[in-house]
Amino acid sequence: MTEPRRSPTDLRLRRSVLYMPGSNQRALDKARTLPADALILDLEDAVAPDAKEIARDQVCAAVKSGGYGDRELIIRVNAPQTPWGEQDLKAAIEAAPDAILMPKVSSPAVLESIANRLEALDAPESIKIWAMIETPASILNIKEIAAAKRAMPEARLTCLVLGTNDLAKDTWAQIVPGRVPMLPWIMFALAAARAEGLTILDGVFNDIEDVDGCRTECRQSRDLGFDGKTIIHPNQIEPANTSFAPTADEVARSRKVIEAFDLPENARKGAIKVDGRMYERQHIGMARRAVAWHEAISARDG
Template identity: 80%
Template sequence: MTDLRLRRSVLYMPGSNARALEKAKTLPADSLILDLEDAVGQEEKELAREQVCAAVKSGGYGDRELVIRVNAPQTPWGEADLRAAIEARPDAILMPKVSSPAVLEAIANHLEALDAPEDIAVWAMIETPAAILNIKEIAQARRDRRTRLTCFVLGTNDLAKDTWAQLVPGRVPMLPWIMFALAAARSEGLTILDGVWNDIADVDGCRTECRQSRDLGFDGKTLIHPNQLEPANTSFAPTEEEVRRARLVIEAFAKPENAKRGAIKLEGRLYERQHISMAKRAVTWSEAIAAKGY
């Protein structure tokens, strides 16, 4: 058993859709992003804010992590969004357009001024060329506990819009930025979530990109439709063979005869001591998924 927080599947839910907010209580998603920003038209911003905050307060979402994506502070809705989100007390608030550490510092000051509970984390959307260029410094903002920064969320659609990069299968145009962001996140112990797959009807394409995300090293993938949950949940889960091999590595290095050995050979493969932590991670993920039930 483990208390690992899984974020394989992180589903955006439009805050203006009350039916969707209710349905989310039954979906096999690890986390839910209740959206007040991109998924909501200007004329529905206030309605979305009311519905999302009421939903978070009323509960009923089980152990699903609840995140509210607010509008940026400089927009007409940002201030009210932040105040309402703090009152609702989600697990985290997702801030859009975080392009420099100064943005996180300003948010930290804002949260302090509003007496935000300490257990509300901050997630950062990485969705601009400036964010990619400043990604190391943005990640290092986590060292200041006031920022509450715990997670990066890639906004690949916005990155494509601003750079003119094409959203093609395999994402070759974006891979350098993706990996740069991932390296920055890992260097500071941050969770990092991949951007969305846009073609709702193409579940196989979603599965392929989820597997790529997992292979690249992401914690999970953001999603825009419930039919993408199964591809994400299964893609980010270790296979039975991976878990079997992981347990074998852990057991082998635990044997007295291997106590001082830096590397051992198992089933024709060479394993070094650094593989122990990788093996333990696979086993921990497997146990967390089993405990969750999906």
Template identity: 80%
Template structure:
């Protein structure tokens, strides 16, 4: 079952920008992806690697989950990135361009060879047409504990580039891919994050896409700017009304007179026993947010 670690807002921070790495310590994002890949120019890769790994070792990020996105293994920087990231000890390493389970099996071998601490997990970028076609097998790679696979991250910009799909309000052209990836993640008990919203000046547009992603069932959204953190945190939190209803459902099914009933009526709505699990998840999610300390 997917864990309840908060990943409502997962903010990319360019590893080549030391001020951004410092500012990230005070931002209310649930998780930070310290980026060595797309956000870093080729001539700044090595400096970014040094800065990101130093920042992770230094700490000071509170309860924020720290993820290092490395360059792909076949690039000139991939092997050095992976080795340095393991030594720095983030919560997870984000692998780009995971288009088949073979990529994860290969990374598993490298993690073992480099004696990576067991607590370091692997996140996988789903950003190619091949990844969408292979998504069930990619998600199922988590059955091999050596892959350490914990989370799928949608790379919608790369998907659009490779398929010639236009990113439009509502994202209708991408909906089959989003839901196929989500179904694969849920089938294997993985977390899954939505792709970024590009227009960081359009806060309301971001808010709407975050709401959509939550309705679809995503755990959270990857972000490219601090202004997007609040819309994500708000959209992926259960409302007071949702929590109140959830507590009512739990309490109602716990009454002795309802012990053998498969469905009950609460305030004019029918709830089946299967709704108890959903209600408990909403309450646990709300409690985790209330206890959040950044």
């Protein structure tokens, strides 16, 4: 598969990352026309045991045949200890997606094992690893898991994906509006990802008919600091894409801040006032990020 086209700002957009069941050929075909930033072609939770092999064949054929434009393609395989895990990994490596999403990454030892398998199977360097953070042990070990990007480069870790449904199942935490029971775990995982320069994606919103509820949770995800949200239905793409985009006011304000700090008379100032509000030099990076995201989104959607 050819290297995905990059935006002018070289940012990888992952506002909306859509799970597509690998056993549904119609869904795999439809995904070629959907405006999601990335697609997770699923061999795990979305596929019944008796459909695992056909899902594997269909997903790998879809990746090889292409036609998805510049969307990032990720294959979620079954865990190595399952009856399908080893064959899933071999087939996924042969198909050469952008990344392979590994479920139940509960410790750095899981990533070490994956790294060994990638080497043994001569996986192309272009294939990266995404890790599902979906068990209590994942949360307790999140600092060490995230640090594998730096300490274990052969594991190719680039992205963490929260599995909030599995976390709720294992902890008995309730999934409620605002997700108060889960916020400590969510923010702990996010801090670990940011400390190591990893992308991190929020878990799914389950009610596919509640578009307003999805939009609210997407906005919460964005405010918390996530790069994007994993979603499970095409009608969740628009709420995710718009929620993770800076508003016109944010972009305009960011440009004003950048321009103000670039003025010669402000070259040595640590803080300045713009439109009645004080900004420190640390705000320049935030402003540049907002403008860069806006430009990347404009290039992608335009």
